[in-house]
Amino acid sequence: MSGQPVPCSPQEIASLFLFEKLSPEQRGRLCAEGRVERFEPGPVYAEGEPATCFYVMIEGTVVLSRRVGNDDVEVTRTSQRGVYAGAMQAYIGDRVRQVYNNSMRVTEPTRFFVLPADTFASIMQEWFPMAVHLLEGLFFGSKSMQATIGQRERLLALGSLSAGLTHELNNPAAAAVRATAALRERVVKMRHKLAVITEGSFSRDALAGLIEIQERTAERVAKAPALTPLEATDREDALTGWLEDHGIDHGWQLAPTFVQGGLDVDWLEQVAAAVDEEILPGAVGWLNYTVETELLMDEIGDSTTRISHLVEAAKQYSQLDRAPYQVADVHELLDSTLLMLSGKIGQRIKVVKQYDRTLPRIPAYPAELNQVWTNLIDNAVDAINGAGGEGTLTVRTARHDDRLLVEFRDSGPGVPPEIRDRIFDPFFTTKPVGRGTGLGLDISWRIVVNKHRGTLRVESVPGDTRFQVLLPLTVTDADDIPLTSEEPA
Template sequence: MIDLAKLRAVPPFADLSDEQLRWLGEHLTEVDVKAGAVLAREGETKPVFFVVLEGECQATKFSGATQIPTNRFIAPSFFGGVSLLAGTPSPGTVAAATDGHLALLPERAFKELIVASEAFSRSIFRSSLDRLTALEASVRNREKLAALGTLAAGLAHELNNPSAAVARTADCAVETLAMLKDAAVALSHSAIPPDAMSALDSLGVRKGPGNGPAADALQQSEAEDALLDWLAKLGIARPWLMAPCLARIGIRPADLEPLAARLNEEQFAAGIRWLAATLELRSLVEETRRGAVRISEIVKAMKSYSYMDQAPQQAVDLHDGIEDTLTIMHHRLKQGVTVRREYDRSLPQLVVYGSELNQVWTNLIDNAIDAMEGKGEIVIRTGRDANDAVIEITDNGPGIAPEVMPHLFEPFFTTKPLGQGTGLGLDISYQTVVQRHGGEIRVDSRPGHTTFQVRLPLAPRGEASK
């Protein structure tokens, strides 16, 4: 029989009577475990209360795809009470950190002891609350760090494209500038008439970017081939270098035929080289400008999203926060998600914790993308209902199962596979909207239509009726 002195050393059993302790000993099963043995696995049901008499056990929990340590149970200690009390699967995985000696109490005996001993039940409830609070705080902080890492990776990806484009076009601009210099020298030696020079210049302006209908890839390729063949027949050297930039802005052989008829071969060749180099340089400068503007937009959105260098609570336009969030999440949306905006711009500014609300929009939009498996439509709608600002985020995914709905905002509840979700995104959103801002968050779901509705008071609840 188990040593009752060892049992009394375990905190929940310290105040049991001798009779209760003997009863407990009769219902316990002793086991020896080797280091590394898994005693309870996250997400699985284990109807046993574990008592650590010798050795040490390590608890871990998935956060994203990473297992993080959450607790250590060093003898004399215990674990497993949370799952038995709540009737839920194990919130984490527990494995033996060293060789050890444990005692197992079946669920039925555990619950009998809860009813029979007030001291035992008080100890179990207190320790369970403390452990759940510590676990939630630990995983919540980890979740925020993981979200920050994902956000940083997305931003790096978004910044990489325009910054790479700027670097690439800058290199090309150096080469094109050298070509333009050579073309200008050849142009000066050809003694091209001033009126022909003006015609070339005006052709570049008249046919410039945005001055004509956009051609699709096939039409563009055909136009380049036609112009390349025409220039080659006229004896123009390396026409493949000039045809693409001329065709890109809509210049066709018919536009150049009047000049070709007026100028000799040397003059026309010099003029075409100069025009092509000028247009190419203009195109490169415009591409560089677009890349720089995109970088500026991303940096501006990030500063607004995080409310960098600003007070935590201030009057904000909700639409600005939503748009900043969409900009930051562009890397997730561009793979197949369209966003339709139905904004009521008459909504007044709200005094809120802007960066925390932006995290709510991030969580809801991220969940919508996951629900649609990266392809579908998200509708973001804002409006006013009495004294509340109403924000709705709707996706056309498969919907939420009825049995899942009551558990949506419970901490650690997730329908995602193990390692892909911590179940804290909606919990954090609920805490932010309801407890932090005195609002409400509601859900309506059916196949093809799931709406998360966030209601925020336009004024603090105490002032709304004044």
Template sequence: MTNIQNLPRQQLNIKDALRQVPLFVKLPETELQWLCDRGQEVWREAGEVHRQEGDPADHVFILLEGEIRITQQVGNQQLVLATYDTQTLFGELPVLMGQDTYWASGIAIKRSRIFELPKDAFWRLLSTCSCVTASILSTMAQRMQTVQTIAQQREKLAALGTLAAGLAHEMNNPAAAVRRSAKHLHELWQDIPCFTLKLKQQMTNEQLGFLIDMQCEAVQRAQNISTLDPLTQSDREDEIAEWLTTHHVENSWQLAPILVGTGLDSTWLESIAQKIPTDALSGAIAWLAASLTGVGAIEEIDRCADRISQLVQAIKDYSYMDRAPLQDVDVHQGLESTVTILSHKLKGGVTVIRNYDRNLPRIVGYGGALNQVWTNLIDNAIDAMQGQGKIWLRTWQEHDHIVVEIADNGSGIPANIQPRIFEPFFTTKGVGQGTGLGLDVTYRIIVGKHHGDINFTSKPGDTCFRVRLPIAAS
């Protein structure tokens, strides 16, 4: 016979400790003893990890003493999902949802006493004890809603961060070009007056008028010039540089690219040389080149300002700023705004092919939410292709619905996980690379908010998501 006095103190108290847990207050004595026999007691010191995100989801836990914090790794941050106090059940969500692994970590905040119950015993408890089942399912529903709310907010913030990074990347190039052109104009502003004053001393009014006319003609040529291939560009620069050197024009190798870039050739320059005094030719060509450079800089500033304006309009369209939540939505505008925002991810070799029904009617919906759908689907397609491939955007009308297809020729979705991709917290990405809520959010926006439908087909080289949305609001 076992001497009770020789048993560890924790083993003597485990049944009494479980009895104090509200979940087991009404549990029959035999069932409580069965529970004690199936589980085991562990202790975790403050700061110690109890279960790590990604560990097999093979137990549920009852916190008998102490405090446990539940966290999820998202990127470089630890997202706090919940903090549990004494006499609390935790870790049940992955088990009840059929997850193979825990999608969050548990860390002891204080020295904690934990009762671990294998999931098989937990399922048996649910099937035999209705008082426990009702309490657990009620708790699960509340926790699921809380966790999803937190994680969805984090998903939105992560998406906002991606958009902000993309917008900053896209704006950086035109902004840098504007700064560069402004600096160049500042330098030209100091040089051109000097050229002009010197030419007035060397040339007659008639010759100056001729040079101004030639400048206007050169500007007109520059506006209509087509882009040359590198070999032709190099050959023409050599030809112009040789002509300039022959006519004793200073800095010929610096001026040649400018003149060729505006569509000028040696024949055109020769027409100037015949009307301009020899001692003024070098200054006249330099003045022309500076003028053409200034015009080019102004045009570049105009193009860059227009690009920045387009980006600002795209983000405004994307976010549906200053508009009511429910509005008439042009899905083509939403798709194009999304492509613009994600364009920094497309430059590595991703081609977007549009096949739009331009007669498609507007729909009544939530524009900002739908743009989040397009972002999730297009971003996933880009990831699936690893930066190289094609994305097809197609739209058409089916009776009182519109259909939006987003397809790609990436690696595809493995057949064994296809039935689970819309499950909350399910993700094929590594720990810290995703919350597993992108497609869950997409499903909720399409089905829950818009009473539409979303489905997909996938095999290697051909994945297609098809979204159906009612034209009129439900």
């Protein structure tokens, strides 16, 4: 928006604290190369637009705001003469993308001294070379500090995730070790039982029939149905009665294994019909070892598969051996993050996934999006734990106009209205000292907004807080999302 030009007076310029120490010749040059403009109430410039001018207010009232999600959050409102805004980093030149870092509007007729950005940069370099060096050092030092802090935040998260991953890996690994030891014991007993059977007076046909029953029993175990506790108890009682009626000792010990393996009374009747009565107890004992070994091998297979999935999830989460920028499936990223955080989420929090699987893969920095998911899930879990430890975390994906929506919804107490506009500020935290850095949401905001040209916003009422991430479905400008692993500014 352009203002109405008005005459520039070097004397009036000299009354502004920014220029009061300048010489008459310097103030004359400012008036010659700059201008005074009068703006009616309304916008002066918008956040994200190319920073073309440096503004110093002579009289009036200005309001500066920052974009948070779909809302403009007011950060400054002042009527103080001499306040300045706009292309304040023009002296750095092309080393930094020169855009307005906030939006400015005026609430009453307001006059500004306006200096073009390139003129401001050349005057700074010419008049204040030492100050420019100091300012450059502060700017790039601050940027480096932000990158270091971001790396530290990721390392802290990785440490927490590593502890959780170790716990998650320990469970299936311990189960596999136990099952392997039990399997070795059962195989020894099976060899002993086989020796007893072969030493008996069994015909060749009887032995062949027994082997055939064993094969069919193993197939039945592989297809064992899932039973409710009540169904399992009823089936155990029926099998125990059948075994006792057929003179088989310790039927109550065999019945639970048979039920777990999917065997029932009808199956045992088929076994009884296929073998002679005198070898039935031996056949049942042989089948018991068969069922046990099959179940143990299933347990080992499930445990090792679980370990494999955890390792794959860790690779997916960390994006090891993958390009920093790629076309990614957000559902794979979300699943790997949820799996990595499953130890912290615990059993008392119910996780509900509402995924729109028709959504396309999107261009993104997957490792950094995983960091965003981690921060948002971590905050949701803390909120639920702070409200008693039981609740629901819902992760939803959907298409929102021309963008992809990822929503994290928790049933915690909500974000109080008085701090809602501050939660994305650096170092702002409501967690106790030592438990939070106040950087998680700030880093998440910069990854989503600055690096992916997306939106991060929050909607909250008690019992229903929703952090929403909106990401572009496609790259509309190659300059917007560079194919590098550069830290967000």
